[in-house]
Structure formats: C-alpha cells, structure tokens
Amino acid sequence: MSTAISATPRLPPGSVRKALHAHAALSINWLTGCNWVTMMLMSLTISLMLPSQQNLAWQWAxxxxxxxxxxxxxxxxxxxxxxxxLERIYALSVCGFSLLWVAIPVLFFDPENFAFSMFMLTIFGxxxxxxxxxxSASLPLYWLWITPPFLAQISLYWLRGGGPYYWGIGFGMMILLISQLVFARNHHKSIIASIRLGLQNTLLVQQLEEKTALAVSANMAKTRFLAAASHDLRQPVYALSLFLDALASSDLNTRQVTMVQHASAANLAASEMLQTLLDFSRIEAGVLNPQQRRMDLMSILNKLGEEFGPQAYKKKLLYRTRSSDIWIESDPQLxxxxLRNLVNNALRYTQSGGVLVAARRRQQHVMLQVWDTGIGIPIDKHQEIFREFHQLGNVERDHRKGLGMGLAIAEGLAxxxxxxxxxxxxxxxxxxFSLVLPLQGMRKTERHANPDDQACVDTEPDCLLLQGIAVLVVxxxxxxxxxxxxxxxxxxCHVSLAEGMQDxxxxxxxxxxxxxxxxxxxRGGVTGGDIIRAVRQAISHNTPDKKLVLPAIIVTGDTHPERLREAQGHAALLLHKPLAAGALKAALVQALASDASA
Structure with missing residues (x-):
C-alpha cells in the first residue's frame, strides 16, 4: 500500500457532474423566482406602454x-x-420559460413603438x-434559456422593423448574444475548476485523515512493541543482575572478580539501553508529573560531577563544573x-578537550548549559538530533554509542x-546544549541544607534493617x-517464593x-495489583485484631503506557526491571519505613 499522498488525486467518475447538478439545482431556485418577478414587471410595463395589449399581457403573465x-x-x-x-426536468422547465419569453416579441413587437423595442432589448440583455x-454551471440550460428569445427578437428587428435603427439594434443584439455565450462558457470553466479543486481538497483531507490514522496506529504498534520487547528482555537481564550481585558478594579469586566485573559492565550496558526505552515510554505515556520544590542547582551539578567526572577521567577528558548560587522552583529529578542525558551525550562524542557544566541566569530564565569540545553538529542537523533512534556520528550502529534516544528523551522531559x-x-x-528553565525564587548568597533533600541511605545500616525480615516474592x-x-x-531476609496467586x-x-x-x-492475566489485594485481604482475615497494611513493591518490565498508568494507581512502590541490588535494598527499607510511620 502506498503511503504517499498525491497532490492532485484522481476524482471518482461522475463526481464533477454530480457537483454541477447540485449547483444547477440551487440555481434553478434563483432562476424560477427571478423569472416570475421579471414576468410581472414585463406585464405591468406592457399595460402602461401598450394599453391596447393590456389583457393579452396579463394573460401571458x-x-x-x-x-x-x-x-x-x-x-x-x-x-x-x-x-x-432531475436534469431532464430542469431542461424541460428552462425550455418552457424560454418559449414564454419568445412570445413577448412575437405578440407585442410594434415597429412604430421604438421605446417599447428598446425596453425589450433592455430586459433581454x-x-x-x-x-x-x-x-452557467450547466451550459445547455443557459443556451436553452437565452438563445431562443434573442434569435426571435433579432429576427423581428431585421424582418419587420425596417430602417437602419432596427438593423443596427439587431446586429448589436447578435454581438451581445455571442459575447454572453462566450462569457457563460468561461464562467462554466471557472465553476468546473472550482468544483474540481474543492473535490480534490476533500479527497486530500480524507487521505490525510487516513494517513494520520495509519500513523497513529503505527505509533501505537511501536509503543506496544517497545513495551513487549522491553518486558521480555528485562526478565533475563533482571535475573542476571541479581545473580551477578549475589556472586560478587561471595568469595572469589582475582580472576573471577575480573570476570564478574566485565560481566557486570556488559549487564549494565544492556540495562541502560532498556532504561532508555522505559524513559521514552514513560514520556509517551504522560506519567511524568513534575514535582515542584525549591532547590539549589549547585547540589545537582555536584552530583553530576561525582557521577561523570570519573568517566571523563578514563577518557582523558577534563570535566569542570562552574559554581552557582541560584535557587529555583522545579523538579530536581527531572x-x-x-542533564544526565546531555552530559552523557557530550562525553560520548568528545574525544579530546573536555566538558563544562554551568548554570547561568538570563533575565527571567535560568540556562543549565553543557559545553563540549566534541565533533560538533551542522546547523541543518540541529532538529534531526532530537528524533528517536537518530545518531549523526554512528552510521555503523555501534551499540556502545547508545540507541540514539538520549536527546529525544531529554527534550520530552524538558x-x-x-x-x-x-x-x-x-x-x-x-x-x-542549554536547558532553559523559568526562573522562580531568588539568588542566595549563603548555602543551607535543603530540608527536602534526601540523603542517600548507607548500605550497611540497610542490611541491619533487613535482618530477619520476611519477604514474599511473587x-x-x-x-x-x-x-x-x-x-x-x-x-x-527470610524469603518465601511464589509463582502465582494460589502459591x-x-x-x-x-x-x-x-x-x-x-x-x-x-500468568493467566493476573497482575501485581491483584496479588497485593488478595494477600492483604488474606492477612486482614487471618489477623482481624490488627490494622495492618502490608508494604508492597511492584517490580515490572512492562513499559506500555496503559500498564504504567495502571501500576501507579496501586498503593505500592513501583520499580522497573532491570533493577540494581542497591535500588531494591533502598526500596525495601523505604517500604518498611513507610509502614512503620503509618
């Protein structure tokens, strides 16, 4: 099936003729009314100018x-x-109206009454x-309407009028008739061109709507594919990361430690790609709701430096952060x-020199900028780099350079x-690259701890908190x-394993x-929400004297937008596969802490 839209689509057979008929049907209404009014005017004029013909005039009317x-x-x-x-009816009616006007010069022409002859000329013209x-939408109707009365009057002027005046008037009426027929033909062509253009525009709109529907369907199919592929891939990657974490905590020799490190690095790369697909799906799902709070930009820049500084050092690049004392109202996580996508992109395409991250105030905006000394981007490619799966410097599709979605995700988050x-x-x-944010808040000169900032939880106390905890894994x-x-x-932890609802x-x-x-x-269409409700209900039934709400964590690899929205509706923490051991540990501690505070 062709996906192109023709600029001049082929019209269905007979469509122009049907449109002309609709135009003619409307025109017949005007013609009927105007004709009757003109007939009454003609009868009244004949009664005044030719009193002897008054009765005949009103009989004609x-x-x-x-x-x-x-x-x-x-x-x-x-x-x-x-x-x-209906076209035949219109033709017969117009023919009858025309014959009625033919009767005017035949019945009332008087060579001695030149004034009345001029009046007839005026009316006919x-x-x-x-x-x-x-x-003129239907040329045959126009010919039937105009030609017989004109020819009848011209014939009478030439045959019965006598004298040069009537010969001249007859010749003038012949020129007028020919000019009106030519004018009607040209107007007819204009009407056909207008009708054809209107029908083509209608077809173009229909084709555009069809192509838009196909594009929406293809986009939904892509989203479903990403969700399904991501879910299926996350399962083994998630399991591999768990085994690697468990293996890393056991007694290993030097060679085994090196192999585990390499395996973990490869697993991390796969996890990052899957996380990229998740971020993209979450943006399309519209489940990213910014949480505004007052924040110090320098704290974010410092964390980025701690994260990406070592990576830059490994590539022998200089990583710098320019200090800032700007506070704003925004979502620090987003x-x-x-910035993480922008910095990662800068490091990926910079081979020498360095990367600078800075915050600048510009009137009513704050610009968070990431400077690099990389390969650069041609000006005609500035829009293309924000397209999904598009990479300028990776024609060989090297997976080590990512999926080409970092900038698309960054733009969606922005x-x-x-x-x-x-x-x-x-x-x-x-x-x-500049992230332009509206400036809300004020510049501060003293640095104070933000009470909303959450410090990272130390891993050792986490282990102590989890000692003896009974965890049901489904x-x-x-x-x-x-x-x-x-x-x-x-x-x-004391671990119980279950495969489904009954277990x-x-x-x-x-x-x-x-x-x-x-x-x-x-399996069987059962969701994590179903498990949570059933287990909580079973607990409340077994321990009716305790008002207990079981802490729950949903771990999913499904990135479909509808699944994301549905999962967020449950009273549980939501995590996405593949999940690092540290993130799982922090989630367990958070779930237990929220239960204790409740």
Missing part, C-alpha cells in the same frame, strides 16, 4: 405563473429522483447577463535526568517541565525467583510476610 407553479409541483414530486431525472452566474532545550554548535569545534520467572532468593538471603496465598497462610515483592504481569 397568468400562463407564465401557472407554468411556474406546475414546474414547482413536478420538482417537489420528484425530489428523491436521481440527478439524471439584463436577463442574459443576470443568468450567467445562475445557469532536571537531573535531562517539555514535561515547561522548559526547552536549545543547541548551538560548530562542526569540529564543539557544541553547547514472580512467574524461575530465574528471577532464584536470583531474588539469593540476593535477599545474602541480606539476612502466594498458600505462603501467606504459612507465614505472614513483612513485605510483598511481586512482578506486575503474571
């Missing part, structure tokens, strides 16, 4: 009125007929001119995500905050269950868990 009424009744009776039948926009990303670059010299993947069992046991309820009956850790999408 009566006949014309009766014919008009008959035409209206016939048309009303055949209102539902095909347009071919007016009818011819006024009928062009009314009847800002950090955007939009969710009401911010924007600007880029300036010179090929071969470097680039500067997952339909055997490798994931085994990996979680190994990691949780190494932290001193989870049976394990709950044997031993009440302190924390529930469940996958989101399980």
């Amino acid at each position: 009566t006949a014309g009125s009766a014919y008009t009424l008959i035409f209206l009744l016939v048309r009303h009776h055949n209102a539902a007929a095909s347009y071919q039948v 007016g009818l011819a001119a006024a009928s062009v926009p009314i009847l 800002i950090a995500l955007v 939009r969710s905050m009401g911010a924007s990303i600007e880029v300036a670059s010179r090929p071969g010299k470097g680039s500067v 997952d339909d993947d055997e490798a994931v269950r085994a990996g979680l069992h190994a990691v949780l046991q190494s932290w001193g 989870a309820l049976a394990k709950t009956a044997e031993k009440l868990p302190d924390v529930l850790l469940t996958d989101y999408r399980l």
